[in-house]
Amino acid sequence: MMFLFQAKCIKQMEGLTQRCIFRWSLTPYARYSDTSQKKSKLAPLQERRMIDKCKIFAKAGDGGSGCSSLRKGRPDGGNGGKGGDVILECSPRVWDFSGLQRHLIAEKGGHGSSKKLIGSRGADKVARVPLGTVLHLVNGDIPSVVKTQSSTDVDPWDIPGALVNDLPDPGYNSTSTDTRGELKATHSIGCSLTQAEETNAKKSRHAASTDAFSQLSTFDGAPEFCTKDIEENQEIIYNVAELTEEGQQIVIARGGEGGLGNVASSKDSRKSMTMKGGSCQSIPNLRDPNSIHSSLHAGLPGVETVLILELKSIADVSFVGMPNVGKSTLLGAISRAKPAVGDYAFTTLRPNLGNLNYDDLSITVADIPGLIKGAHQNRGLGHAFLRHIERTKVLAYVVDLAAALNGRKGIPPWEQLRELILELEYHQDGLSNRPSLIIANKIDEEGASEVYKELKRRVQGVPIFPVCAVLGEGIADLKAGLKMLVNAETSYKLCLDQILIA
Numbered sequence: 001m002m003f004l005f006q007a008k009c010i011k012q013m014e015g016l017t018q019r020c021i022f023r024w025s026l027t028p029y030a031r032y033s034d035t036s037q038k039k040s041k042l043a044p045l046q047e048r049r050m051i052d053k054c055k056i057f058a059k060a061g062d063g064g065s066g067c068s069s070l071r072k073g074r075p076d077g078g079n080g081g082k083g084g085d086v087i088l089e090c091s092p093r094v095w096d097f098s099g100l101q102r103h104l105i106a107e108k109g110g111h112g113s114s115k116k117l118i119g120s121r122g123a124d125k126v127a128r129v130p131l132g133t134v135l136h137l138v139n140g141d142i143p144s145v146v147k148t149q150s151s152t153d154v155d156p157w158d159i160p161g162a163l164v165n166d167l168p169d170p171g172y173n174s175t176s177t178d179t180r181g182e183l184k185a186t187h188s189i190g191c192s193l194t195q196a197e198e199t200n201a202k203k204s205r206h207a208a209s210t211d212a213f214s215q216l217s218t219f220d221g222a223p224e225f226c227t228k229d230i231e232e233n234q235e236i237i238y239n240v241a242e243l244t245e246e247g248q249q250i251v252i253a254r255g256g257e258g259g260l261g262n263v264a265s266s267k268d269s270r271k272s273m274t275m276k277g278g279s280c281q282s283i284p285n286l287r288d289p290n291s292i293h294s295s296l297h298a299g300l301p302g303v304e305t306v307l308i309l310e311l312k313s314i315a316d317v318s319f320v321g322m323p324n325v326g327k328s329t330l331l332g333a334i335s336r337a338k339p340a341v342g343d344y345a346f347t348t349l350r351p352n353l354g355n356l357n358y359d360d361l362s363i364t365v366a367d368i369p370g371l372i373k374g375a376h377q378n379r380g381l382g383h384a385f386l387r388h389i390e391r392t393k394v395l396a397y398v399v400d401l402a403a404a405l406n407g408r409k410g411i412p413p414w415e416q417l418r419e420l421i422l423e424l425e426y427h428q429d430g431l432s433n434r435p436s437l438i439i440a441n442k443i444d445e446e447g448a449s450e451v452y453k454e455l456k457r458r459v460q461g462v463p464i465f466p467v468c469a470v471l472g473e474g475i476a477d478l479k480a481g482l483k484m485l486v487n488a489e490t491s492y493k494l495c496l497d498q499i500l501i502a
């Protein structure tokens with residue numbers, strides 16, 4: 001018998017080891033395989049794709065019940081413990097919402113007991129979210145507390161309009177000026193709202209929806225849920241808070257207070273007490289709202305909140321360009337990222353990220369989905385990706401030198417640049433006003449060199465890097481140029497005046 005058991009164990013161990021070896025041998029292939037090969041479901045691009053928006057349900061812990069107990073004729077029942085809070089904590093080690101639980105449920109408080117023992121406090125549920133997480137309220141209370149665990153501030157450059165100094169003490173209302181000098185109304189809980197947003201928020205003050213769990217279940221388990229569904233079907237209070245600082249915590253659902261034990265409540269309710277004997281008794285009709293007892297002794301329920309979390313990405317560099325100009329190919333050429341590349345517009349649906357490594361520095365580059373005319377009115381992929389650009393230090397405009405060559409229906413690069421700047425500015429005043437350079441891609445195409453010369457003539461004051469992303473040509477110079485801009489060793493900005501169209 002013993003022998004049989006040992007044999008079984010050894011067999012299981014062997015199977016496990018084989019599976020481990022199999023995994024080890026698969027991983028490098030899965031990570032660095034060429035995307036032109038047949039894509040597997042484990043393709044690394046999928047792993048790196050950001051989940052930049054998600055809906056969560058938070059349920060704070062209910063307060064524990066107070067105890068009614070008499071010992072030697074005197075009340076000695078302790079209070080119930082407070083329920084745990086649901087807290088979001090800002091962490092630079094989390095990049096997106098892919099690892100975030102969609103149901104966040106804090107622990108209930110413990111019940112009080114005799115000998116004046118207070119119930120245990122329910123444990124808080126703390127979930128970590130990335131820097132730059134913006135909260136939109138679907139249902140429940142507006143988050144009410146902001147605490148900061150660490151003093152390491154984010155470089156204000158990283159988060160335009162969300163300076164750490166913008167965050168006032170809880171309960172304090174003020175106005176403040178953001179990095180671009182715009183006056184902002186500052187929300188009492190530490191979020192900043194523009195006046196337009198504030199009006200919007202007031203307009204869209206929602207009627208609390210009935211069943212938070214059932215709302216959520218529509219989206220649970222579907223990371224790329226349909227944003228439109230949420231925005232069309234529900235009234236949302238936008239931008240109720242923003243997490244911008246490492247260690248910053250915000251309580252999104254408060255735990256219920258514990259009920260009073262009869263030691264605490266005896267003063268008020270002594271006359272109405274009907275306790276008999278000396279042992280600890282459970283309170284009759286504890287949940288009956290008509291009973292004074294139950295209202296005093298029952299713990300309060302924890303708050304339930306439904307929120308949409310949205311991430312404004314914080315990348316050092318964003319590749320901004322029209323669809324199909326080669327942004328994803330370029331990201332693959334300068335970093336180890338393997339984004340999907342296709343000979344059709346909107347191959348990129350969500351920002352892809354790559355790390356550009358230097359000896360002494362690492363830069364995060366975001367490949368933003370293609371921008372088209374009317375994007376600011378939500379055409380194409382519209383607002384979704386324009387928001388990511390808001391949080392980028394450096395803009396790298398990518399243009400296709402061959403877009404209008406050889407009978408193609410595209411527009412010349414200088415017009416591409418003009419359209420791009422206009423879309424950024426329509427979306428948000430001053431969005432294009434940051435260090436920039438131009439990447440002139442597809443220099444390998446026939447006739448592209450002449451277009452490049454023309455581009456240099458028409459656009460001045462900003463460095464232009466001719467590259468061939470597919471062959472990796474011009475990449476070394478481009479990397480050096482990006483490093484200088486990110487390090488603020490040079491500062492060029494592209495504006496409409498610098499582009500000669502006629």
Ligand SMILES: Nc1nc2c(ncn2[C@@H]2O[C@H](COP(=O)(O)OP(=O)(O)OP(=O)(O)O)[C@@H](O)[C@H]2O)c(=O)[nH]1
Nearest residue numbers: 324325326327328329342345346347348370469470
């Ligand atoms: N000839 C040439 N073709 C290129 C070059 N770079 C990219 N391409 C091609 O251009 C097409 C579009 O490339 P992508 O990298 O998907 O373009 P994108 O800008 O990311 O496209 P969206 O996802 O629509 O925004 C693909 O067929 C690429 O092979 C280049 O340097 N030279």
